[in-house]
Amino acid sequence: MLDPNRTALLVMDYQEGIVGQLPGTGPLLDRVAGVVDDVRGRGGHVGWVRVAFEDTEFDAIPETSMFAPIAASADLRAAMHADAPGTQIHPKFAPHADDVQVRKIRVGAFSTTDLAAQLEKRGITTLVLAGLSTSGVVLSTVREAMDRDYRIVVLRDACGDRDQATHDFLTGTVFPRTATVVDVAGLGDLWDVQ
Template structure:
């Protein structure tokens, strides 16, 4: 119920659009739906002067070399040179326009906070204490970023319909049973009704 969800102060809020890349979109159960809602969230952010953060996973040759063989998730990625920085599969989806004031983050692990660019510093400098999360996949970057951001004392909102997972049941369990313990789980259409106006 939106009546129990705190209002958003645009001056203290950032929208994180995470891993909307061709390779990741191809793996989830509802890529078009999540992509459409991510664009709706982006339109909301642009209209309310909310800081936008684009997050993507991509690796340089040095990054690949630094991945240990014991890393179950990323050792095969390194071995195959997958998601190489500059490759089509690692690019941000072509439908997103990145503006000069946007923050762009390239990461080398699952969390949006695990990368060569520290996103927390710039956000804290701007007084941002609230994050709105949209991304792929629900059980990957959204889960991992939510856990870390909660430990960093950010107020969190998850856009249920702007996330997706290869397994719809994983998406359901996380958004209905797990995320609500640390975040407000909402639909993208609720953003305007929750936005605090000056």
């Protein structure tokens, strides 16, 4: 069962520019907004993860990186800059000042952020993951979180990917090996009711 005091919902890459790349995101955004409210209402923690770059970080991207095309294009650099509208948390959501908030420059939520330190400071041992995309930030973060010994819950219908078959394979076959995979509606059954 999930202890709200030791659980954090991580809403990953739900930013304007990424949400805009997926079709029909209205119901997805509604589900995520609902689960944010539910976690807050239970006394759980909420964290926001976004990908964006400062000028010096663009300059340090190796040519072998998947982000190399961004660094090489003035238009993409502008779109992915830390101050750009497309890199901000989607306006459907309103992060609170006391939420965990990190900006990353890699795919996963941990390697280029102080996320682990922020979670440790709050005593978090369980992560509930919602993210775009399933084959990007969600996959990378599941693997990193597993290596860091977190209990992991993936919200299948709070994740999305441009390739539905990939999303289905990851949430149906790969993630269940190391995580609990449920729909948003099923999360309520996992909370510790005392």
